[in-house]
Amino acid sequence: MTKIALIGTGPCGLSFLRSLHQAEKNGDSIPEVVAFEKQADWGGLWNYTWRTGSDQFGDPIPNSMYRYLWSNGPKECLEFADYSFDEHFQKPIPSFPPREVLQNYILGRAEKSDVKKYVKFNTTVSSVVDNGNGFDITYTNKIDNSVHKDSFDKLIVATGHFSVPYIPEYEGMNSFPGRIMHSHDFRDAEEFRNKNVVILGSSYSAEDVALQCYKYGAKTVTIGYRNNPMGFNWPEGMKEVHYMDKIDGNKAIFKDGTVQEMDALILCTGYLHHFPFLSEDLKLKTHNRLYPPMLYKGVVWQNNHNLFYLGMQDQFHTFNMFDAQAWYVRDIIMNKIKLPSDDEISNDINSWVSKEEALEDAYQMIDFQTDYCVDLCSAIDYPKIDFELIKKHFYDWEHDKEANILTYRDKSFSSPVTGTTGPSHHTTWLEAMDDSMATYLDTK
Ligand SMILES: Cc1cc2nc3c(=O)[nH]c(=O)nc-3n(C[C@H](O)[C@H](O)[C@H](O)COP(=O)(O)OP(=O)(O)OC[C@H]3O[C@@H](n4cnc5c(N)ncnc54)[C@H](O)[C@@H]3O)c2cc1C
Ligand SMILES: NC(=O)c1ccc[n+]([C@@H]2O[C@H](COP(=O)([O-])OP(=O)(O)OC[C@H]3O[C@@H](n4cnc5c(N)ncnc54)[C@H](OP(=O)(O)O)[C@@H]3O)[C@@H](O)[C@H]2O)c1
Numbered sequence: 001m002t003k004i005a006l007i008g009t010g011p012c013g014l015s016f017l018r019s020l021h022q023a024e025k026n027g028d029s030i031p032e033v034v035a036f037e038k039q040a041d042w043g044g045l046w047n048y049t050w051r052t053g054s055d056q057f058g059d060p061i062p063n064s065m066y067r068y069l070w071s072n073g074p075k076e077c078l079e080f081a082d083y084s085f086d087e088h089f090q091k092p093i094p095s096f097p098p099r100e101v102l103q104n105y106i107l108g109r110a111e112k113s114d115v116k117k118y119v120k121f122n123t124t125v126s127s128v129v130d131n132g133n134g135f136d137i138t139y140t141n142k143i144d145n146s147v148h149k150d151s152f153d154k155l156i157v158a159t160g161h162f163s164v165p166y167i168p169e170y171e172g173m174n175s176f177p178g179r180i181m182h183s184h185d186f187r188d189a190e191e192f193r194n195k196n197v198v199i200l201g202s203s204y205s206a207e208d209v210a211l212q213c214y215k216y217g218a219k220t221v222t223i224g225y226r227n228n229p230m231g232f233n234w235p236e237g238m239k240e241v242h243y244m245d246k247i248d249g250n251k252a253i254f255k256d257g258t259v260q261e262m263d264a265l266i267l268c269t270g271y272l273h274h275f276p277f278l279s280e281d282l283k284l285k286t287h288n289r290l291y292p293p294m295l296y297k298g299v300v301w302q303n304n305h306n307l308f309y310l311g312m313q314d315q316f317h318t319f320n321m322f323d324a325q326a327w328y329v330r331d332i333i334m335n336k337i338k339l340p341s342d343d344e345i346s347n348d349i350n351s352w353v354s355k356e357e358a359l360e361d362a363y364q365m366i367d368f369q370t371d372y373c374v375d376l377c378s379a380i381d382y383p384k385i386d387f388e389l390i391k392k393h394f395y396d397w398e399h400d401k402e403a404n405i406l407t408y409r410d411k412s413f414s415s416p417v418t419g420t421t422g423p424s425h426h427t428t429w430l431e432a433m434d435d436s437m438a439t440y441l442d443t444k
Pocket of ligand 1: 008011013039043062065066069071073123158160161315
C-alpha cells in the first residue's frame with residue numbers, strides 16, 4: 001500500500017486529512033498516512049500561543065498570530081464547501097470572526113473527520129532525503145527526545161510559510177533605546193498604549209498590526225513602506241511615509257525627510273519560505289508570490305512527482321483553496337488524476353507564472369487566484385462552490401477597505417455554500433475589546 005508522509009497539520013495538512021476521510025467515506029480504499037506535527041496540537045498558526053522565541057523543548061515557535069487578531073477577509077471567502085459556518089455554529093454568524101472563532105471552525109471539521117489517529121504530535125521532522133524510490137525521513141519525538149527513521153513513497157510538505165520572519169538590519173538599531181520586534185513576535189498592542197510606534201512594511205501585517213496599535217491606544221503610528229504605500233485613509237494619529245533610511249538615537253529617519261520619534265519599531269517585513277529539513281534538490285525556493293515556480297498546478301514538485309507542497313502561495317483564497325489543492329494531490333496519489341508529460345507540465349507552469357508576472361493590481365490578483373482555484377476544482381470531486389461570488393466578495397472587500405479601513409470588518413457578506421448573509425455584529429470592530437468566542441457568538 002502507498003505510504004504517505006504529511007508534514008504539518010495546520011489548515012493545509014488538515015485539508016489533506018479531510019480529503020482522505022471523504023474518499024474513505026465514498027468507499028475508496030485510502031493509502032496509509034503518517035502526519036508529523038511539531039506542536040502539541042493541530043491547527044498550525046491558528047493554534048495561538050503566548051510564547052515567542054522557543055518552546056519548552058528549545059524549538060523555534062512557529063506561531064505568528066496575535067491575541068486580538070480578527071479575520072482580515074470575509075469568512076464567506078474562505079468557507080469550506082463541505083462544511084459551512086451555519087452547520088458548525090448552528091446559526092448565522094457575522095462575517096469577520098476573531099481568531100478563536102475561526103480556529104473553532106477549522107478544528108470542528110477536523111474533529112468530525114476521525115483523522116487525529118494519523119498524527120504524531122510533538123514530533124519534528126528534521127531530515128528528508130530522496131532515496132530513489134521515495135523518501136527517507138528522520139524525525140524526533142520532542143517529549144522523550146527519541147530519534148526515528150522511516151521511509152515513505154510520497155511526501156506532502158504542509159509546513160506553512162509565515163513562521164520564519166524576514167528580519168532586515170538598519171543603521172542605528174543597536175543603539176536604539178526602545179523596543180524592536182518582528183510581527184512574528186507581536187502578541188498584543190497593550191504595551192504600546194501612549195507610545196510612538198513605527199511599523200515597516202506595506203502588506204497585511206503592517207496594515208493590521210498598525211490598526212491594532214491604533215485600536216489599543218498608541219500615541220502615534222507611522223508606517224514606512226518600501227515600494228508602494230497601502231494608501232488607505234488613515235485616521236488621525238496614523239500616517240504612511242516612504243521607507244526608513246536609518247535610526248538616530250530614538251528617531252526614525254525616513255527617505256522622504258520625515259523624522260519621527262519612536263518608542264518601538266515593529267518590523268512587518270514578511271516571512272521566509274524555509275525548509276531546513278529538506279535536502280537541496282527537494283527545496284522550494286521562492287519569495288511570497290501567487291504562483292511559485294517549480295510547482296505544477298501549484299502543488300506537484302516539477303523534478304519529483306512524489307513530492308507535493310500545499311499552501312505555498314501568497315493568499316487571497318485560503319481554506320477552500322487549500323482544500324482544492326489537497327483533493328487534487330490526493331487524486332494524483334490515488335491515480336485518479338494522471339500527470340501529463342514533462343513538456344506539458346513545464347508549459348503549464350510557465351503559462352501560470354507569466355500570467356502572474358503581468359498582474360498589475362489587487363483585483364487582477366484576485367482574478368488570477370480565483371482562476372487557479374476553479375482550474376483545480378474542475379479536476380476533482382470537491383463539492384461545488386460559487387467562486388464567482390467569492391471573487392465578487394473580494395472586490396467589495398477591497399472597496400470597503402479603500403472607503404474606510406476602520407470599518408471594513410463591520411460589513412456583511414453572503415455564503416457561497418448556504419446563501420446565508422452574515423448578520424451585523426453587535427459591536428463594531430473598533431469598539432470590540434472583548435473578542436472571546438462566547439461574546440462574539442452572543443448574537444441575540
Ligand atoms: C499573522 C497572520 C494572520 C493570518 N490571518 C489569516 C486570516 O485571518 N484568514 C486566513 O484565511 N488566513 C490568515 N493567515 C494565513 C495563514 O497562512 C493560513 O490561514 C493558514 O494558517 C496556512 O496554513 P498552513 O497549513 O499552510 O500553515 P500553518 O498554519 O503555518 O501550519 C503549518 C504547520 O506545520 C507544522 N510544522 C512546520 N514545520 C514542521 C516540521 N519540520 N515538522 C513537523 N511539523 C512542522 C507547524 O507546527 C504548523 O502546525 C494569517 C497568517 C498570519 C501569519
Ligand atoms: N487576519 C489578519 O488580520 C492578518 C494580519 C496580519 C497578517 N495576515 C496574513 O499574514 C500573511 C503574511 O503577511 P505579511 O504582511 O506578514 O507578509 P507579506 O504579505 O509577505 O508582506 C511582506 C511585506 O514586507 C515588506 N518588506 C520587506 N522588507 C522590507 C524592508 N526592508 N522595509 C520595509 N518593508 C519591507 C514588503 O514590502 P514590498 O511590498 O515593498 O516588497 C511587504 O510589504 C498574509 O497571508 C496575511 O493575510 C493576516
